[in-house]
Amino acid sequence: MKQSQDPKKLPSAIENLEVLKKKFSTNKPLIFLDFDGTLAPIVENHEDAGMDNETKEIVKQLSENYAIAVVSGRGLSDVRNKVGLQDIYYAGSHGFEIAGPNNFEKDNEEAQKMLPVFDEIEEKLQEKLSAIEGVRFERKKFTLAIHYRQVSEEKISEFHSIIENVVEEYPKLHKGDGKKVVEIKPNIEWHKGKAVNFLRKELSTATNPFSIYLGDDTTDEDAFREMGNGYGILVGEHGNDSYADYRVENITEVKRFLKELL
């Protein structure tokens, strides 16, 4: 079983490029890419996030040579619009909604049944959190993000307590965390790692295809942990230990690494 470790102790993918490129020349990897914090810089408002032209071009060129999937906490249509490529796969809502070329679509069936519960909890939380300035809601199909990047420091513990108390009333849902965001998700054994395993079967006929996954957040750890034949590459840090195999420092290094695959 994989062990997590201090990300600072992970080997740098950039410093080990020659070794990795050698490996990739004999094992063409499937490429899994997280969006926020990996392809697009973290910004104040979630609506404003986007890839720069260089990153767009790199991902486009990679998609001509590799099977690629973007795996995001964002809603499927949102992340698809932001990446803008038609011929690649996407997993949105933390893997609960998956889509790909030729009208391929796969929503998590259990999560589908929970849509009315999401409507209810969203309404309740909107009301209970209305007194806290700076709270931003982002409804995805199967998850609900509540952002607190713009909430003042002294209000943050109240923000978390309100959400915890409400979520406790809903055993079908659970609360996860991200970068200055709380994510309400279906309480189902499904996450980015499971979605990646599903996509590995979709993208390759091999039993255990060689894959790489780049991601920056705690939710990407589910994918790193599930990486069988392949490498997880952590972008920056998220404050906890990591199951990744390598690290890159930031988005600039993500670009540098991906360019080497072209």
Ligand SMILES: O=P(O)(O)OC[C@H]1O[C@H](O[C@H]2O[C@H](CO)[C@@H](O)[C@H](O)[C@H]2O)[C@H](O)[C@@H](O)[C@@H]1O
């Ligand atoms: O899985 P990801 O593609 O990394 O998505 C994770 C969440 O990313 C977005 O929120 C984060 O980025 C925002 C824009 O930079 C930032 O303002 C926010 O504080 C971050 O948490 C997105 O809005 C969420 O829906 C995703 O779940």
